Amino acid sequence: MxxxxxxxxxxxxxxxxxxxxxxxxxxxxxxxxxxxxxxxxxxxxxxxxxxxxxxxxxxxxxxxxxxxxxxxxxxxxxxxxxxxxPHWIRGQKEVGRVINSKKRGVVEMNVCALGMSVGTGPAGVTGNIVEVKTFDELKQLGEKHIKGKIVFFNRPMDPTKINTFEAYGGAVEQRALGPSEAAKYGATGVIVRSMGLNQEDYPHTGGLRYTLNIPKLPAIAISTKHADLLSKILKEEKDIQFYFETHCETLPxxxxxxxxxxxxxxxxxxxxxxxxxxxxxxxxxxxxxxxxxxxxxxxxxxxxxxxxxxxxxxxxxxxxxxxxxxxxxxxxxxxxxxxxxxxxxxxxxxxxxxxxxxxxxxxxxxxxxxxxxxxxxxxxxxxxxxxxxxxxxxxxxxxxxxxxxxxxxxxxxxxxxxxxxxxxxxxxxxxxxxxxxxxxxxxxxxxxxxxxxxx
Known part of the structure; x- marks a missing residue:
């Protein structure tokens, strides 16, 4: 032996x-x-x-x-x-779209509400978009450039990381904390790039955490494929508007x-x-x-x-x-x-x-x-x-x-x-x-x- x-x-x-x-x-x-x-x-x-x-x-x-x-x-x-x-419910299917592109017209986007988000209700949220990749960019833009707009967090997971959980950890803060960070500067809503490495048509949900005593903004995830498309449209036309509608709520x-x-x-x-x-x-x-x-x-x-x-x-x-x-x-x-x-x-x-x-x-x-x-x-x-x-x-x-x-x-x-x-x-x-x-x-x-x- x-x-x-x-x-x-x-x-x-x-x-x-x-x-x-x-x-x-x-x-x-x-x-x-x-x-x-x-x-x-x-x-x-x-x-x-x-x-x-x-x-x-x-x-x-x-x-x-x-x-x-x-x-x-x-x-x-x-x-x-x-x-x-916690008892959070998603409600009816979410809607997200670019509504005034001069080149493309109305562009439907695949989105879903982030878990624990407040809903927009039937009125939805409409606004111009500010695209950022980091909280530092958000801070540099400040209230002057963010107030009244929708913040689009578009930092991808790092594809060079062999450990995909390390890549996830390098991007997920924008989903978890992004809505409260954007609210500090007067944003009206948040779009977050899905936490995925591939080009996908479907969005990834996941939880967010609101910061105490900061307004709660409605927040959605957008599929990686449509995140790239939205970023491309923003480069073509700076003043496009986005509309999204969610009906989620948190029960007792x-x-x-x-x-x-x-x-x-x-x-x-x-x-x-x-x-x-x-x-x-x-x-x-x-x-x-x-x-x-x-x-x-x-x-x-x-x-x-x-x-x-x-x-x-x-x-x-x-x-x-x-x-x-x-x-x-x-x-x-x-x-x-x-x-x-x-x-x-x-x-x-x-x-x-x-x-x-x-x-x-x-x-x-x-x-x-x-x-x-x-x-x-x-x-x-x-x-x-x-x-x-x-x-x-x-x-x-x-x-x-x-x-x-x-x-x-x-x-x-x-x-x-x-x-x-x-x-x-x-x-x-x-x-x-x-x-x-x-x-x-x-x-x-x-x-x-x-x-x-x-x-």
Whole structure:
């Protein structure tokens, strides 16, 4: 039997692990998932029978009940954590158009309201457009050039970034904060280029955050293809006017739940390893990659352990978090209750980057923990996972970090994710059954190692 050398750091050490025994256990996990897995079957029901699951909606409530019922089949217990969530509704289909082009006439544009935006109502918003790419440009123009106009934020995601989440991070502030920044200078509305790398006809929604005590402007996303067209028209004719109409509104907070299932540990039941994804989705599509995939992969970790007869030393929890998209209420409440109950989480893992081919894991943890997890890399390499180098975790598990919990994110290939993210295209047919299953098995394998050796 081959045994890895003990790795030393500071005053502590990483216990040796039995490579051949672990290779066998991990092979069993992958074989079970790839031959008899249920992750795709569960995702099919969630996306096609329940569909879009915006927080506060009837379909979100149906998803909670589905998750509770489903996980009863392969866990020791299932319980719900009540949480009040925002209840935003889109209303009737949005309208956006250039209305006075001398060269082109009326030009219809593909737009959608940004999540949590106020609506324009039937009167809509009409105005001249000021195009900017940064908040610095906005500040330099100032109230003199912005007041009474519609601000068009047109900074694209950087296509040279191989990590598409890095590209997203470099552009998303204009969606999240742009409406309030524009309001400081007297704008009447905001158009934001969709957060996508490709030339697409469909817009990407996503949440915005209004700044307290600053007027709330109605805000829409425009498809990347039409963002480029609008920019071109503006270069041709400086004084074109744009009209958009939205009917979204925010209702009083609604009751909802996190769904929590667990298998009790046989030796250290008070030590918890949590895996999770967020059950809510935006309302434009089925939420297959974002984040139905992460939910069923997390659920499948429990099912896999039951299927192969593995009895964990520590308690393994699968959590379907509610309200990641427009509030993070579920993740915050889970962390609050964990602290209140003095629960000891030794690791938290989230899948919220889509159900694509596994590449590795991201980690926000102490260096000793990172070193220990990286020492298991040879066990994952036969399955295509080799990237354990980056910081990261997940939005829903992030609130556990101040309690000293290592935060780990499942890392799939990211190149296609932003083709579908927050769009009408995020549907079941965009998910590969095999890639989804490989991800579920990868998460289960990491949980197995953490459970066996601790952190």
């Amino acid at each position: 081959r045994v890895f050398l003990v790795l030393l750091f500071g005053m502590g050490c990483i216990p040796a692990f039995s490579q051949s025994a672990d290779e066998s256990a991990i092979r069993q996990i992958y074989s079970e998932e790839l031959s008899r897995g249920r992750s795709y079957q569960m995702l099919e029901y969630l996306t096609t029978e329940i569909g879009a699951r915006l927080s506060g909606s009837p379909s979100a409530a149906a998803a909670v009940e589905w998750g509770r019922h489903e996980m009863q089949n392969f866990s020791d217990s299932v319980f719900l954590q009540p949480v009040m969530v 907070d609604a009751p909802s739940f996190n769904v929590v299932a667990e298998i009790k540990g046989t030796e250290f039941p008070n030590e918890i390893i949590v895996v999770g994804g967020h059950l809510d989705s935006w309302d434009l599509a089925q939420g297959a990659h974002d984040d139905g995939a992460g939910c069923v992969q997390s659920m499948e970790v429990l099912r896999l352990f039951k299927a192969i007869g593995y009895k964990p030393k520590r308690t393994i929890r699968a959590v379907l978090f509610m309200n990641e998209e427009n509030g993070l209420r579920g993740g915050l409440e889970y962390a609050r209750l964990a602290e209140l109950k003095k629960e000891k989480h030794i690791a938290a893992i989230e899948s919220d980057d889509g159900g694509f081919t596994p590449r590795g894991f991201t980690m926000t943890a102490t260096e000793p923990v990172r070193t220990k997890i990286k020492s298991w890399k040879p066990l994952f390499e036969p399955y295509g996972l080799s990237d354990f180098s980056n910081e990261g975790g997940g939005a829903d598990i992030g609130p556990l970090q101040p309690q000293g919990v290592p935060i780990i994110g499942f890392l799939p290939d990211s190149q296609r994710y932003f083709d579908y993210h927050h769009t009408k295209e995020d549907t079941l047919d965009k998910v590969s059954k095999r890639e989804l299953e490989l991800g579920a098995a990868s998460m289960a394998a990491l949980v197995y190692l953490i459970d066996k050796y601790g952190l």
